[in-house]
Amino acid sequence: MGWMAWTLPTAIFFxxxxxxxxxxxxxxxxxxxxxxxxxxxxxxxxxxRLFITLLGSAFICLAWLGLxxxxxxxxxxxxxxxxxxxxxxx
Amino acid sequence: MEKTLNxxxxxxxxxxxxxxxxxxxxxxxxxxxxxxQDTFGNNKFFWAxxxxxxxxxxxxxxxxxxxxxxxxxAIILAxxxxxxxxxxxxxxxxxxxxxLSLVLMALPLLIPWNVVGTIWQxxxxxxxxxxxxxxxxxxxxxxxxxxxxxAWVTIITMDVWHxxxxxxxxxxxxxxxxxxxxxxxxxxxxxxxxxxxWFIELPKMQGVLMIAILIRFMDSFMIYTEPFxxxxxxxxxxxxxLSIDLVKMxxxxxxxxxAAAFSLMYFLVVMLVSWVxxxxxxxxxxxxxx
Numbered sequence: 001m002g003w004m005a006w007t008l009p010t011a012i013f014f015x016x017x018x019x020x021x022x023x024x025x026x027x028x029x030x031x032x033x034x035x036x037x038x039x040x041x042x043x044x045x046x047x048x049r050l051f052i053t054l055l056g057s058a059f060i061c062l063a064w065l066g067l068x069x070x071x072x073x074x075x076x077x078x079x080x081x082x083x084x085x086x087x088x089x090x
Numbered sequence: 091m092e093k094t095l096n097x098x099x100x101x102x103x104x105x106x107x108x109x110x111x112x113x114x115x116x117x118x119x120x121x122x123x124x125x126x127q128d129t130f131g132n133n134k135f136f137w138a139x140x141x142x143x144x145x146x147x148x149x150x151x152x153x154x155x156x157x158x159x160x161x162x163x164a165i166i167l168a169x170x171x172x173x174x175x176x177x178x179x180x181x182x183x184x185x186x187x188x189x190l191s192l193v194l195m196a197l198p199l200l201i202p203w204n205v206v207g208t209i210w211q212x213x214x215x216x217x218x219x220x221x222x223x224x225x226x227x228x229x230x231x232x233x234x235x236x237x238x239x240x241a242w243v244t245i246i247t248m249d250v251w252h253x254x255x256x257x258x259x260x261x262x263x264x265x266x267x268x269x270x271x272x273x274x275x276x277x278x279x280x281x282x283x284x285x286x287x288w289f290i291e292l293p294k295m296q297g298v299l300m301i302a303i304l305i306r307f308m309d310s311f312m313i314y315t316e317p318f319x320x321x322x323x324x325x326x327x328x329x330x331x332l333s334i335d336l337v338k339m340x341x342x343x344x345x346x347x348x349a350a351a352f353s354l355m356y357f358l359v360v361m362l363v364s365w366v367x368x369x370x371x372x373x374x375x376x377x378x379x380x
Contacts, residue, residue, distance in 0.1 A: 010119075042373050059362070062143070070144060
C-alpha cells in the first residue's frame with residue numbers, strides 16, 4: 001500500500017465517506033423509501049441527497065479556500081448546514 | 091406462486107465492482123493522497139496540507155486554461171449541435187442513399203484521435219498542406235504555429251469535422267423514430283416547414299439531443315490528443331486546454347502534488363456538469379413517460 005501514499009487525514013476522510021455509504025445502504029434496506037419532490041422540482045432519494053451534499057460540500061470547501069483562507073473548519077460548518085438544508089428541502 | 095427472495099444476484103455484480111475498484115476508485119484515492127503531499131521521486135512523500143489547492147485556486151495559469159476550455163466547449167457545441175441537426179434533417183430517409191450517407195457520416199468517427207490530429211496538422215501546414223498552402227496562395231495570412239487565431243480556427247474546424255457526424259447520427263435516429271402520423275397531421279393543418287421542425291421534430295429529438303450535448307461537452311471538456319498533436323498547446327499557451335496543462339504539470343514538470351489537486355478540481359467540475367445533465371435527462375424521460 002506504500003505506493004498509494006496514505007496519510008492519516010486522507011484515511012479518515014475515506015473512512016467517513018465509506019461509513020456514510022454503509023449507513024445509507026443499511027437505511028435503504030431497513031427503511032425503504034419512495035423518492036420525493038423537493039425545491040429543485042425533481043424527485044430525489046436519500047442517496048441522491050447524499051450525493052448532492054458531498055458534491056456541494058466539495059465546492060463549498062474549494063470556494064472557502066480560494067476566497068477566505070486555509071482554515072477549513074468554518075467551511076466544514078457551512079457544509080453541515082448545507083447538508084441539513086439538502087436533506088430537509090431538496 | 092411465491093417469489094424467491096435472496097440477495098445472491100449481488101455476486102454477479104462482483105466482477106464489475108472489482109474492475110471499477112482497480113480502474114477508478116483506487117487510482118482516485120491515490121490522487122487524493124498525492125494532492126495533499128509533495129514528492130521528489132523515489133516514492134517518498136511529505137505532507138503539504140492544502141497548499142496545492144490554495145496555490146492553484148489563485149493561479150492565473152489554471153484559470154486561463156479553464157477559461158479557454160469553457161470557450162472551446164461553448165464554441166464547438168454552438169456549431170456542432172445546430173449543424174448536426176441541420177445535416178440530419180437533410181439526410182435521405184430511406185433507400186440506398188440513406189445507407190450510404192450513414193456510412194459516410196460514420197467515417198470520421200472511426201478515425202483515431204491522434205490520426206485526426208496528424209491529418210489536420212499536415213492539412214494546415216503552409217509549406218505542404220492543402221489548406222495552408224491554398225490559403226497562403228489566396229493571400230490570407232494563415233499560420234497556426236504562430237497566430238493564436240489561426241490555431242483556434244484550425245482546432246475548432248478539426249473538432250467540427252470530427253464530431254458533427256455524431257450529433258447528426260443521433261439526431262437522425264431521433265428523427266426516424268417520429269411516427270408518420272405527426273407529419274400527416276401537420277400537413278392537414280398546413281403547417282410550415284419551420285412549424286414542423288419547431289413543434290414536432292425538435293421536441294421529439296430532445297432526448298437524443300440532450301445525450302449528444304452531454305457526450306460532446308464531456309469529450310470537448312477533456313480534449314487532449316487532437317490539439318496536442320496539432321499545436322502542442324501553442325502558440326504560447328493559446329490552445330493549452332485543461333488536460334494539456336495537467337499533463338504538462340504532471341509529466342512535464344513531475345509536480346505530482348499540484349497535478350493531483352488540479353485533476354481533482356477538474357474531476358469535480360466534470361462530475362457537477364454530468365450530474366446536471368443526467369438529472370435533466372432523467373427528468374425529461376420521466377415527463378415523456380419512458
